[in-house]
Amino acid sequence: MTMRFLRHTAARVGDVQPPSATQRRSPNPLRLLPEEPRDRLTGTWRDARPGRIKRSFLDAQARNPGGWHVVGASTELGADRSVARTLGDREVVLWRATDGGLLAGPGTCPHLGALLDDCEVMHDRVHCRWHGLALGPGVRRDWLTYPALDDGVLLWVQLPTDGEPPTDAPAVTVRPPGDASFATVVSLRGTCEPSDVIANRLDPWHGTWYHPYAFSHLSVDDDASSDDRLVVDVAFRVTRRYAVPVRAEFTCPDARTIVMTIVDGEGVGSVVETHATLLGHDRAGRPTTVVTEATIAHSDRKGFGVARALSPLLRPAVASTARRLWVDDMAYAERRWLLRDRGETFGY
Ligand code: FES
Ligand SMILES: [Fe+2]
Numbered sequence: 001m002t003m004r005f006l007r008h009t010a011a012r013v014g015d016v017q018p019p020s021a022t023q024r025r026s027p028n029p030l031r032l033l034p035e036e037p038r039d040r041l042t043g044t045w046r047d048a049r050p051g052r053i054k055r056s057f058l059d060a061q062a063r064n065p066g067g068w069h070v071v072g073a074s075t076e077l078g079a080d081r082s083v084a085r086t087l088g089d090r091e092v093v094l095w096r097a098t099d100g101g102l103l104a105g106p107g108t109c110p111h112l113g114a115l116l117d118d119c120e121v122m123h124d125r126v127h128c129r130w131h132g133l134a135l136g137p138g139v140r141r142d143w144l145t146y147p148a149l150d151d152g153v154l155l156w157v158q159l160p161t162d163g164e165p166p167t168d169a170p171a172v173t174v175r176p177p178g179d180a181s182f183a184t185v186v187s188l189r190g191t192c193e194p195s196d197v198i199a200n201r202l203d204p205w206h207g208t209w210y211h212p213y214a215f216s217h218l219s220v221d222d223d224a225s226s227d228d229r230l231v232v233d234v235a236f237r238v239t240r241r242y243a244v245p246v247r248a249e250f251t252c253p254d255a256r257t258i259v260m261t262i263v264d265g266e267g268v269g270s271v272v273e274t275h276a277t278l279l280g281h282d283r284a285g286r287p288t289t290v291v292t293e294a295t296i297a298h299s300d301r302k303g304f305g306v307a308r309a310l311s312p313l314l315r316p317a318v319a320s321t322a323r324r325l326w327v328d329d330m331a332y333a334e335r336r337w338l339l340r341d342r343g344e345t346f347g348y
Pocket of ligand 2: 200210
């Protein structure tokens with residue numbers, strides 16, 4: 001306990017205290033937190049203990065996704081045409097019912113095998129491009145639809161998945177109210193499995209060293225954390241001199257999802273939910289996984305209404321930051337898969 005106390009009170013490079021209530025009320029969320037020169041930045045490897053990361057990872061992997069997979073953003077699917085996706089080596093077609101709800105089924109037409117991509121949608125049915133066969137719920141016994149859900153930000157499909165007893169609904173993240181937030185969704189593919197994406201995020205310690213352009217002053221609060229919850233104080237870099245400090249918590253509602261929620265500081269209630277979906281395997285047996293990340297920004301500041309109104313202009317900036325981080329993080333996840341494929345493991 002004494003050691004823990006010392007660890008949290010000792011002033012050292014990399015630590016930052018959560019913002020005080022006064023700071024939170026300040027009209028300016030920026031704090032003067034100059035970036036440490038690279039040669040004075042302390043490496044984080046001592047804190048990033050493999051055994052600690054493994055415990056969180058195993059806890060996350062034990063959480064049943066119930067066969068539900070994120071297949072894209074709600075905005076990617078219109079009312080009039082279908083979209084085909086690959087999911088767990090299976091082709092899946094997505095389209096919308098007349099009431100806007102999500103429908104899904106096998107992506108191959110049962111007549112002569114056409115891919116049901118970019119097909120016309122009329123009266124709840126998707127019409128095959130080749131000969132116009134109308135497909136939908138309850139139409140044919142040899143072409144059964146899958147449970148599907150549009151949660152307002154993301155699209156989900158339930159497929160029979162090994163080791164996952166089916167559940168009635170996916171574990172949709174508790175998000176800030178839609179009329180007081182704006183959502184940005186990015187996606188990126190890589191050669192790895194969904195578990196590698198989750199493992200990357202369960203190592204928050206890499207943040208300051210690996211992404212110095214985005215994070216600094218990061219420390220994990222061991223006393224507030226447990227195997228199923230990581231509590232992190234971190235500053236989001238804005239410029240070389242200024243940053244926005246927040247307290248965030250990471251949780252895994254299921255084995256393929258990790259959610260960061262801002263619990264103190266600027267933007268309390270904002271969430272970043274990261275979903276990993278296995279698309280399939282290539283001929284050499286290498287997996288392809290897509291990361292779909294939804295950033296749902298929220299603030300109770302007066303000015304946030306303006307930010308929300310400007311969200312079409314702000315989204316590209318949010319998306320660009322998320323993508324840049326994921327280019328690095330995907331390299332981490334791909335490396336983790338490659339080591340496992342070679343039979344080399346480091347700690348877990
Ligand atoms: S292949 Fe679909 S209707 Fe013929
Ligand atoms: Fe990262």
